[in-house]
Amino acid sequence: MENENIPRWFLELNDEEIKFVKNFLLASGSIKELAGKYSTSYPTIRKKLDKLIQKIQVNERKDNDTVVKLINQLEEEGKIDQEIAKTVVLEYSKSLNCLIID
Template identity: 80%
Template sequence: MNREKVPRWFLDLSDEEVDFVKYFLLSSGSIKELAGTYSTSYPTIRKRIDKLIQKIQISDRKDNDTVVKLINQLEEEGKIDQEIAKTVVLEYSRSLNSLIVE
């Protein structure tokens, strides 16, 4: 697999979340079966899936966000320092991540 083509949303997942997605796929998307695998309830699994959906949506938003694009453009043009651009984008990303409902 070409790592350059792995979507950002996938790279943003924790190891635990990647395993969860793997087991979800192996269970053919059966929340009931997944609840059995994790020895937990259907609503708990549903909540984890909803949280993953939110995380993926936010990650996609980061890729297409005009603020991030503007900061990157200013950095490329030499109008702001690379470290400043990196810090601003990181803090902005953290603020977006805080939108994920627990």
């Protein structure tokens, strides 16, 4: 499978998060069943799921963000250096990650 067909939000999940998503799907979305599998409480699993949802939403926002699109357009037009564009987008993305609440 080519990485270009995989959404960026999925590629940014770590191994533990991917395993959690897999287990969630195999449990047919049952938080109660997942809590039993992880030997933890329903609220703990709910919090973990909410954090994953936030992470996906932030990554989706990054993909559609007008600031990132503008920087990429300026780089494509040769108005700013590729390294500068990459650095600015990376730093801006880090600031968006602050929106994820623990």
